[in-house]
Amino acid sequence: MIGRLAVLGVGLIGGSLARALRAAGAVEEVVGYGRGQANLRKAMELGVIDRAECSAARAVSAADMIVLALPVGSMAATLSEIAPQIGAQTVVTDVGSVKGSVVSAARAALGEHFRRFVPGHPIAGTEQSGVAASFAELFRDRRVVLTPVAETDPDALERVRSMWQATGAQTVSMEVSHHDEILAATSHLPHLLAYCLVDTLACMDDSRVIFDFAAGGFRDFTRIAGSDPVMWRDICLANRAAILAALGQYRSDLDALMSAIGRDDGDWLLELFTRAKRERDALNGGRR
Amino acid sequence: MIGRLAVLGVGLIGGSLARALRAAGAVEEVVGYGRGQANLRKAMELGVIDRAECSAARAVSAADMIVLALPVGSMAATLSEIAPQIGAQTVVTDVGSVKGSVVSAARAALGEHFRRFVPGHPIAGTEQSGVAASFAELFRDRRVVLTPVAETDPDALERVRSMWQATGAQTVSMEVSHHDEILAATSHLPHLLAYCLVDTLACMDDSRVIFDFAAGGFRDFTRIAGSDPVMWRDICLANRAAILAALGQYRSDLDALMSAIGRDDGDWLLELFTRAKRERDALNGGRR
Secondary structure (H helix, E strand, C coil): CEEEEEEECCCHHHHHHHHHHHHCCCEEEEEEECCCHHHHHHHHHCCCCCEECCCHHHHCCCCCEEEECCCHHHHHHHHHHHHHHCCCCCEEEECCCCCHHHHHHHHHHHHHHHHHEECEEECCCCCCCCHHHCCCCCCCCCEEEECCCCCCCHHHHHHHHHHHHHCCCEEEECCHHHHHHHHHHHHHHHHHHHHHHHHHHHCCCCHHHHHHCCCHHHHHHHHHHHCCHHHHHHHHHHCHHHHHHHHHHHHHHHHHHHHHHHCCCHHHHHHHHHHHHHHHHHHHHCCC | CEEEEEEECCCHHHHHHHHHHHHCCCEEEEEEECCCHHHHHHHHHCCCCCEECCCHHHHCCCCCEEEECCCHHHHHHHHHHHHHHCCCCCEEEECCCCCHHHHHHHHHHHHHHHHHEECEEECCCCCCCCHHHCCCCCCCCCEEEECCCCCCCHHHHHHHHHHHHHCCCEEEECCHHHHHHHHHHHHHHHHHHHHHHHHHHHCCCCHHHHHHCCCHHHHHHHHHHHCCHHHHHHHHHHCHHHHHHHHHHHHHHHHHHHHHHHCCCHHHHHHHHHHHHHHHHHHHHCCC
C-alpha cells in the first residue's frame, strides 16, 4: 500500500498508473503535477488525482512514492527541482522510454536519494496522450522493465515492483544499456519509420489523393505517427547512439531490398518476404 | 445480375467477391479455379463457389463475367490460357494491385476480347490469404479503382462497375499509370518497409528478446508483414519503377532524419513529428 503517491506528469501513463493503483486499492492519496492546467483540472474531474499542485516541488512533499511520467527531456530539470523535498524513506521512479539518460540525470540530481531511485519503463501505451486517454487496464499483462543499478536499494526496488504488480503488470529486470538497445529496435525504430513515411507521402505532389486512397494496412502502419512529438523528440536525443545504430542497420537492409527490386531478383524478394512473414506470424502465435 | 461468374483464384479477394455477390443476390452461379486443391475444396464446403474446375480454360467456359484474382505475376499466362474460351459477350476483369503490367498482358493475350477487359483494383484486404479468410463485407464502403483504357468498351465498364457496387463498394476511375504511382506510395511502400523492419530485427543478435518486448505499436506496424509473399514479390516486379521512386524518396527522407538525430537537432525533429502527427490525425478525422 502506498500512502501518498506523487505523479509528475498526469498523462496517458501517469494517469493510467494512478487509476490502476486506485482500482486495486493500492494507494491512499494521489497528488498530481503537470504543466498543463487544463489537463490537471481534467485529472481532478475524472478522479484520477485527489489534489493538483502548481509545482513539482510542492507535489512531492511528504510523498511515499514519486513517479516521474514526463517526456525524458524534462527529467533532469524536474529531478533537480524536487531533490530538496524528497523524504528519507521516499521512493522515486520514472516511466521514461530511455533509461541511460534518466539514470545519469538522477545520479547527478538526487545525491543521497539516488539509492532510492528505481529506473522503470512500462512497455505499454497507445498513440494517445493526456489524462483523458488514460485507463486503469493499460498495464494489465504488460511488461514493466526495471533497470536498477549497483547503488539501487533493494527495498526501493521491491516497492516499485509491488506497485507495478498491483496494476496487473509483470516486472522484469534488465541492464540500462540493454534496455536502451532493445527499445531502440522494437519501439523507437518503428515510430521513426512511421513518422518518416507519413511525412514522405505528405510531401509528394499527389499527397491528397495518396491519403485518400490509404487503406487499412497504411492506417495500422502509421497509427503510431499520431504519438506525442515532444516525447519522441526527447527519445531521439536521449537514445541517439542506439537509435542511429538501429536506423543504420535498417537503411542498409532497405538498400539491399531496393537493389533486389532494381535487378528484378524475384527469388531474393520471395525469400525475404517469406522469412519476414514467418517471424511475424510467430509473433501472433506467442501473443502477449 | 451476373448469370455465370468465373473466379480465377478463390482467395481472400476472389472469395470475398463471390460471397458479397451471393449475399446481394447479384449472381446465379459461381465457378472457381485455383492451383490449390485444398483451398478449392474449402471454397466448395463454405458455399463460396458452386463448382470447382481443374483448369482456368474450363472454368471460364460460358461465363458472363470472368474475374482474375491471382497474383499479378500469374496474370499473363492465365489470360493466354483462357483467351480462346472467352465468349463474345463475356466481360473480363481483374483485381491486381498493379495495373500497368496487367493491362499490357491483357492487350497481348486477349486480341479482340481486350475491348471487354476492364482493369480493376479493390482497395481492400487484410494480411490474411486463402478462401477461409474471405467474407462478404470486405468491400463495403471501400473504393474500387477501375482503370479503363482507350479501347475499353463502355458496356463492359458499366457491368464491372455494377458488380462492385453490388458488393457495397464505391468505384472510381483513374489512369493506369496514376493508379500505379498512388498505390506504390500508399500501399506498396508501407508493405515493403514492414517486411524489411521485421527482417532487420530478426537478423539482430538479440532478436528473441527484441520480439519478446514488441508492444502494440510494433504489432500494428508490422501486421502487413504477414501478407502473402508471392503476391508481394509479383507486385515488386510488376511495379518496379514506381516502387523504386517511392523507396528512393523515403530513403532520402530517412537520411535527413538520421542526420538531424546525429547533430542533436531537436527543433528539426519536433517539426517533423508535429507535421506528421497533424497529417496522421487528419486521416482519422476523414475516416473512410
